[in-house]
Each structure stands twice: as structure tokens, then as C-alpha cells.
Amino acid sequence: MSTFIAVLFWFSTAVIILGLAYKIRQYWVTPAPLKIPTTPAPTTKTGVVLRMAREVVVFESLFKSNLWIWIFGWMFHVSLFLVLARHLRYFQEQPWFLVNIVQPFGKYAAFGMVIGLLGLLARRIFVDRVRYISSPSDYLMLIMLIVIGVSGMVMSFIQHTDIIAVKEFFLAWMGFSIAELPDSLPLIIHLVMVAVLLFIFPFSKLLHAPGVFFSPTRNQVDNPREQRHLSDWAAKLESDKPQG
Amino acid sequence: MADFETPEVREHIHIPKLQPGVMESSGPFIAKPDHQEPLGFPGELVDNWEQKAIDAMGEAVKKYRGLAVFMDSCVKCGACTDKCHYYLGSTDPKNMPVARQDLFRSVYRKYHTPAGKFLSKLGLEWLIGAKSMTKEVLDDWHNYYHQCSECRRCSVYCPYGIDTAEVTMAARDVMAQVGQGQKYSNEIIGKVYKIGNNLGLPEPALADTLEGLEEDIEDETGVKVELPLDRKGVDILLVTPSADFFAEPHVDGLMGYAKVFHEAGVTWTLSSKASEAANFGLFIGNYENMRKISLRIREAALELGVKRIVFGECGHAWRVAYSFLNTLAGPFDFLDQNYPIPQHICEFTHDLIQQDKLKFDPSENDWMTLTFHDSCNVARASRMGDEPGGQFRIPREIIKTVCNNYVDMAPETIGEGTYCCGGGGGLLTDDLMSVRVKGALPRMTALTNVVQDEGVTHMAAICAICKSQFTKVLPYYNLGMDMVVSVHQLVSNALILTGQETDEEDEEQTAEAATE
Numbered sequence A: 001m002s003t004f005i006a007v008l009f010w011f012s013t014a015v016i017i018l019g020l021a022y023k024i025r026q027y028w029v030t031p032a033p034l035k036i037p038t039t040p041a042p043t044t045k046t047g048v049v050l051r052m053a054r055e056v057v058v059f060e061s062l063f064k065s066n067l068w069i070w071i072f073g074w075m076f077h078v079s080l081f082l083v084l085a086r087h088l089r090y091f092q093e094q095p096w097f098l099v100n101i102v103q104p105f106g107k108y109a110a111f112g113m114v115i116g117l118l119g120l121l122a123r124r125i126f127v128d129r130v131r132y133i134s135s136p137s138d139y140l141m142l143i144m145l146i147v148i149g150v151s152g153m154v155m156s157f158i159q160h161t162d163i164i165a166v167k168e169f170f171l172a173w174m175g176f177s178i179a180e181l182p183d184s185l186p187l188i189i190h191l192v193m194v195a196v197l198l199f200i201f202p203f204s205k206l207l208h209a210p211g212v213f214f215s216p217t218r219n220q221v222d223n224p225r226e227q228r229h230l231s232d233w234a235a236k237l238e239s240d241k242p243q244g
Numbered sequence B: 001m002a003d004f005e006t007p008e009v010r011e012h013i014h015i016p017k018l019q020p021g022v023m024e025s026s027g028p029f030i031a032k033p034d035h036q037e038p039l040g041f042p043g044e045l046v047d048n049w050e051q052k053a054i055d056a057m058g059e060a061v062k063k064y065r066g067l068a069v070f071m072d073s074c075v076k077c078g079a080c081t082d083k084c085h086y087y088l089g090s091t092d093p094k095n096m097p098v099a100r101q102d103l104f105r106s107v108y109r110k111y112h113t114p115a116g117k118f119l120s121k122l123g124l125e126w127l128i129g130a131k132s133m134t135k136e137v138l139d140d141w142h143n144y145y146h147q148c149s150e151c152r153r154c155s156v157y158c159p160y161g162i163d164t165a166e167v168t169m170a171a172r173d174v175m176a177q178v179g180q181g182q183k184y185s186n187e188i189i190g191k192v193y194k195i196g197n198n199l200g201l202p203e204p205a206l207a208d209t210l211e212g213l214e215e216d217i218e219d220e221t222g223v224k225v226e227l228p229l230d231r232k233g234v235d236i237l238l239v240t241p242s243a244d245f246f247a248e249p250h251v252d253g254l255m256g257y258a259k260v261f262h263e264a265g266v267t268w269t270l271s272s273k274a275s276e277a278a279n280f281g282l283f284i285g286n287y288e289n290m291r292k293i294s295l296r297i298r299e300a301a302l303e304l305g306v307k308r309i310v311f312g313e314c315g316h317a318w319r320v321a322y323s324f325l326n327t328l329a330g331p332f333d334f335l336d337q338n339y340p341i342p343q344h345i346c347e348f349t350h351d352l353i354q355q356d357k358l359k360f361d362p363s364e365n366d367w368m369t370l371t372f373h374d375s376c377n378v379a380r381a382s383r384m385g386d387e388p389g390g391q392f393r394i395p396r397e398i399i400k401t402v403c404n405n406y407v408d409m410a411p412e413t414i415g416e417g418t419y420c421c422g423g424g425g426g427l428l429t430d431d432l433m434s435v436r437v438k439g440a441l442p443r444m445t446a447l448t449n450v451v452q453d454e455g456v457t458h459m460a461a462i463c464a465i466c467k468s469q470f471t472k473v474l475p476y477y478n479l480g481m482d483m484v485v486s487v488h489q490l491v492s493n494a495l496i497l498t499g500q501e502t503d504e505e506d507e508e509q510t511a512e513a514a515t516e
Helices: A004-027 A045-058 A058-065 A067-091 A097-126 A128-133 A136-158 A163-174 A184-201 A205-214 A233-241 B032-037 B048-064 B064-075 B084-090 B097-112 B115-121 B134-142 B152-156 B163-176 B183-194 B201-219 B250-264 B287-304 B315-329 B346-352 B374-382 B391-402 B430-438 B441-454 B462-476 B487-494 B502-514
Strands: B238-239 B308-311 B370-372 B459-461 B482-487
Touching: A004 A163, A004 A184, A004 A205, A004 B064, A045 A205, A058 A067, A058 A136, A058 B152, A067 A136, A067 A163, A067 A184, A067 B152, A097 A128, A097 A136, A097 B308, A128 B048, A128 B097, A128 B250, A136 A184, A136 A205, A136 B391, A184 A205, A205 B064, A233 B287, B032 B183, B032 B482, B048 B097, B064 B163, B084 B430, B084 B441, B097 B115, B097 B134, B097 B163, B134 B163, B152 B163, B152 B374, B152 B441, B183 B287, B183 B430, B201 B250, B201 B462, B238 B250, B238 B287, B250 B346, B250 B462, B250 B482, B287 B315, B287 B391, B315 B462, B315 B487, B346 B391, B346 B487, B370 B391, B370 B441, B374 B391, B391 B487, B441 B462, B459 B462, B462 B482, B482 B487
Parallel strands: B238 B308, B370 B459, B459 B482
Antiparallel strands: none
16 A cells, blocks of 8 residues: 555656646746736735735735625635645655744645535526536535545544654655555545545646746736737737838 | 527525536627638638647647646636526526537647546546547537637636637637638628728718718817828827727727827827727637737837827727737837837726816716726726726726716626626627627626616726627617717717817807898
């Protein structure tokens, strides 16, 4: 089982790294030929950085849009951030100071994460408009995240696992060797689901994470009159232009 | 009146229950070969159109980063589902922004993503909502991508800024490329190429119209205000929507611009070559056509030797002018760099007001109580002035300078959250009347509220499409078609021209003439 998990994680980690690198490169090299920021938009680069920061940290547009989705969505994402920060201790011999600080918060953030996810799932099932636009994969993804959260909580609060052994496994895993994992069903479920999540990341809507930074309606400076904006493929059309 | 029901105006804008399929056959007329070919599109649906459409989708995603990001990023959170005026007015779920995008995204996923390709082989594409390109899908595209006015309201509320307008444009462009364009927009673009404007108004008719307007102004004010055409060596080229030449209330706005230019003491001209500000190339999502239409303005400015370009009241035209003109037809290094290139007529008038160069008698507008409709393209796709949000502030400041009675509509229905008039984006055609009337519901609700609660009598707008659309749909909502006015019509009413006769003088003169 330990071998299986280790190989699975090497594989899915490679997939998410290469997949994300490929997608980010695609977003990077694909031109945005026209200035399309949703206005009113910042007129400076600093303004754009602040707009993006508000979007990523407090979900500004979503807040304007729908308070329920914002509450559940923001609760989930902030909790996930804390939980992930807490998990860094499995990958560091001596966890950073901040990783130590975050431990108690990350532990209880699991509740925020699962409650947020359940809220989102409930909306998907009970709001007719959201139900209409949902595919099976939209439900599966929420369920998978809930299983990851709940299995983690089981290990934290009910059926403790030998986390020292888990840490040794991942420290060895990072050095491309295999150590023994504790024999624990919640742990196996947890890890397999995480590996699957890593694997599907670059092929699914989870791409919203890098995507938001490349969204031209949010990351463009509103200065089209001051600065001429011309993409490479559009520049090729320039030859027939009447000259002044 | 027509074969559809006007939706009921409630006290508040109401989120309706879904009624799948109610707008299924409400699409526009398909372009004929005569409308397609001058734009460089095949005359009719080509052989093997499915594959060609799939290929064109792949090309579009390579050319537009926005589209690439938007295809991947939607998490189906539902934030946009109640934001589209066409959904609110029609109840058809495919008019929810995300569902409209998904008509394109589901096909894109199947043919252009690893997940879609792999799951299709297993027959499991339904897992991720991927679909094949079929005639039914094309019909849905044709119907529902022509029930979007590209107003960008959804993009304000999307956590990733996904702009359905971009998807609509891409889908329309793909359809046109495989031979299924929209008659209304493509026919109009053909007229622009052939004659110079959307209405097909030739140069002699235009000259005649302008002469008539000069006479009207002189009759009314006693001052000779010129509306020059193709005059070389003047300061300003005015590019305005051709509806301004004769449609009501547009034409009153045009007379307002002329009076403002006259009072400002600048020389100006219209151009018969660029006798149209509108650029339907935006609506059909085709860069090349949008660019070709824009280049007319560059050519006209060069030929006439002007120093500045000013745009009249037109929403999408201002988007193309403000956001794209520099890209499409720039650089404008031959123009005077001390002024914005291009400049909006409202910016022009507002500057003069700031400098105290115009004299007004706002009581001329006292018989009206005004509200202002923020046009979608001005609100969410452009700016006026130096500060973000100038597009909301500047027109309101003009109105408040020339009118004593002004009230805003509900805050969530104006500014960046403004509701489209229902006729934008290439939908201003009689074959889409049911879509237009239904799509106007949120705006009509907000307007009805200020009419009833605040005694509003008129709604000002700065967009030729908004003005025409409202004139047509207001009666469906038991409001007067003449409620809609141009902002520069209000300016014109209140502006006192140098040497203008007052009403009393006017009467004296008439009396004198009678005794002679």
C-alpha cells in the first residue's frame, strides 16, 4: 500500500506541476488583442495589483454578486488555505515558525472547510438555477473535497493516526524513497482522494486558481487612449493602414 | 400587438423560476449570401461545417487569452445566473450567462481539452458536460447567442471576471465563418462598406439633412449654427451614429452638439466617408471587420486634416472608440496630443461647463423631471475623463447643470450594475422583438419605480441604440415612447447662444413682421 501511495503521489504531483506549467504558459503566451477591462477599472498597474488582490483575497466581485455563495465560498477557501498551511509540517523536518503558529487554526479550519463545501453543495442541489448549470463533475468535485476534509477530521478528532510515521513517509517520498505508512483506512482514503484531486487539477475547472490572474477583464490597466495596445497577430494586419 | 406576452412589471426586479425552452425559437433571421460575402464570410452553411466550426473555436482560443481563460475557469458557482436582463425578462435558463457560455464551452471541452477528448473515447463526456457539435447545438447557438446584448453585466459579478460578451462574440464569429451569420448586423456592415453608414444614407441626402437642421436651429434661435460636411482643415471631426441624422430623439442631440461646438468657437465637420460611429464589427465578434470599419475614421481624419476626433452619443461606438480605436486604427500621432484621442462629446461639453464657457437657462427643462440610463458599453467597457467612474459622473453633471429636476434610478440598476436597454449587441431588429421587449424588463421596472415614486417624466440616454430601443419598447410597458431624450437635447434646450433671441424678442419681431 505504501508503495502504491508513493507512486500515485509521484505521478499526480508530476501531472499537476507539468499540467499547470503548460496551462500557465498557454495563458501567458496567448495574446489579449483588445483592451477589455470591466470598467470602472484602475488606470495604473498598482491599481490593477490592488484590484486583483481584493479579488483573490476577499472575492470582491462575488461579494457584490451573491452573499450566500460568497459566505460559503470564502469560508471554504480561507479554511483550505489554513489547512494547507498546517499540512506543510509533513514536508519539513523543522517546520517554519509560521507553520507552527497556524497549527491550531488549521486544525479547526477543517470545520469551516467542510461547512463551506456543504453549503455550496446544498446550493447546487436546491437552487434551481445552480442545479440547471451543474454537471456530474461539479457534484463529484465537491463530494471529493468533502471526503478529503471529513477523512482528515476523522484522523484529527476521532481515530488518530500515527502522524509521525506519515511525516516520515512524506519526507522519504520527497527524496524519492518509500517509507511505511501507518495502516489506517481514513488515511488511505484521504491520500488517494488528494492524489486524484492533484491529478485532475490541470484538466478541470480547478484551473480557476491560475485563471483568475490572467483574466483580462480584471488584470488590464484602463489606459487605451494613452497607450497603444497591439498584439502580435494584430500587428501583422497593419501594413494596409493609411499613413498620416 | 405581437405574438408574445410583455412580462409583468413587479415592484422589484424579480428572479423568476426557470422555464426551459421558452425562447427556443426566438432567434434572428439568418444572413443571406448577399449579406455574408461582402464581409468575407461564406454565403451559406458550408459542407463539413461541424469540423470547420470546431477548428474555428480552436483558433479563437489561440487568438484571445480572455476566451482561453474563460473556457477553463468557470466553476459553475451560479453568481451570474440572476444577472442577465434576458433571463430575468424571459425566464429561459439558457439566457443565464453561465448557461449561455456553456453552449460554447461544452463543445470546446469535448474537442479541445484533454479531459473532453479522453472521456469522449469512453463515452463519458456527459460527466463533465461536454457535447458534440450538432445541428441542434448550432440552432441553440444561433438562438441564444443572439439573445445576448454583450452588455457585460455578468462580468461585473463573476469572481473571475468571465465576460459572456467575449463568448458570444466568439460564437457569432464562428457561426459567420461557417456560413450562418446574422442578417441584421451583416447587412448593416455591408451598407457601411458600400455607402458609409448603417442607414445607407448617401452623401447628397446627408448634406440635405444637415442643411435642414441648420434651418431648424436658425428658426428656433435666430442664430446661424453650421453643421458642416466634409469641410477640410477644421479643428474637429465629429463621428456620430447615423441615427443622429434623422431619428427622434437622436437628432435633437445632434443639434445640441452643433450648438455646443458653435458656442465653443471651434471649427468642426462631419464626414461622409465616416458618417457612422457605430461599429457592428464588435457585435459580430470579428476583429478584421471591426478594424476595417474603424480605419474609415482614420482615413477621414487624414483626408480632412483635422486635429481632433470627437464622438457623438453612442454606447458601443464609444467602447470601440475609447477602448479599441487606438489599437485598431492608431497611432494617431497626426492629431493634437493635448486632447484625448478620441474624445466623447460629453467630455467636450463637460470641459466647457467646467471652464464656464457656456451659458444655460436650466428652467427651459423645468417641465421635465429627468433620470439617466447608463448605457452598458459606456458604463462597463469605457471611461470618460481622467478618473475611473467618470463615465457615470460626467453625463450626470451635464444633466444637472442644464436641468433643475434630476433623480437617479435604484442604485443596483445604474452605474456599473446598469441594466442594458434590451436592444444592444446587434439585437435592434424587428425579428427579435420578443427578446427586446422581455430584455427591457429590469430597466422598465426601475424606471416605473421612479416614475411612480419620484414623478420622473423623462429618461436621458447617451446611446443611439438605447434611444431607439426605448422608443420602441416603452409603450409595451405602458410608458410614453417620447419619454426618452438625448443628453445633448437637454443641453440644447438650455443653452443660450451668443446673440440668441429670447422668447420676448421673438414675439416682438413677429409683431413687427406682421405690421410691415
